[in-house]
């Protein structure tokens with residue numbers, strides 16, 4: 338099933354894949370199997386070369402660009418994770434998640450009748466209740482960070498309790514952070530056990546494992562941590578909290594994508610991917626989608642298997658889509674939220 342984005346200047350339409358349902362099947366995980374990652378070498382310069390030319394090689398123009406940007410909207414975990422978050426801010430965020438495009442842009446794209454929402458709204462645990470009420474009836478999942486986000490340096494029982502609290506408040510997805518020390522000391526058993534316990538605490542909520550790759554020192558560690566998280570039952574693997582000094586990058590994303598491809602080849606399970614942190618532009622939204630399509634195919638251009646974790650990317654996407662429709666750029670302050 339597809340929906341179409343009109344190309345007003347050409348009168349043509351181009352397909353955007355429609356959402357297939359409320360979340361893909363769970364990852365049951367498997368026994369810790371270090372043989373699947375311990376001898377896996379990662380060539381950093383090859384990963385950098387592979388990703389460096391992605392945007393330039395595959396430029397996406399006009400109506401195709403609009404279709405890719407609309408698809409990016411569907412994949413955003415619209416996020417607010419700030420110390421000064423309030424119920425009012427979360428309600429505004431959720432209103433934007435329900436209607437990510439101004440009506441005249443949506444109409445101009447020929448999407449007036451289409452239900453278009455972001456992939457989820459992502460908040461702190463104490464904000465989950467506000468988000469659940471604001472999104473009632475919309476079908477938009479509420480994601481909550483937990484486990485002592487962003488550093489995760491809290492006793493395990495408290496981290497698990499925080500997950501249970503967020504789930505009890507109504508969160509559909511839990512974005513956990515891992516103990517970076519377990520990776521830096523190659524203590525794969527401790528990492529596996531911790532994520533298994535978190536997965537159990539999540540119950541029906543989907544677990545998204547934030548690896549905080551900017552803290553993991555090597556791409557080899559990123560590959561190993563990705564694999565352990567999936568073996569422990571993560572439904573998504575996510576690059577970053579947005580609070581590390583280096584957040585989502587294309588080479589790191591490539592390594593994680595290859596890990597989930599390798600895991601899928603062995604287990605048959607499809608795991609989602611969420612680059613997060615520092616992504617602000619429509620151009621980045623397109624580049625990451627090209628990476629997903631080239632590495633994994635169109636199936637992964639869907640919010641069930643792909644999300645952008647971003648607090649401030651939607652504004653630029655909306656601005657570019659408005660330009661597509663009207664031929665003019667509005668001031669970025671007009672698209673201030675997110």
Ligand SMILES: O=C[C@H](O)COP(=O)(O)O
Nearest residue numbers: 578579614615646647648
């Ligand atoms: O999970 C999402 C990230 O925390 C968002 O990071 P950002 O504020 O840099 O977009």
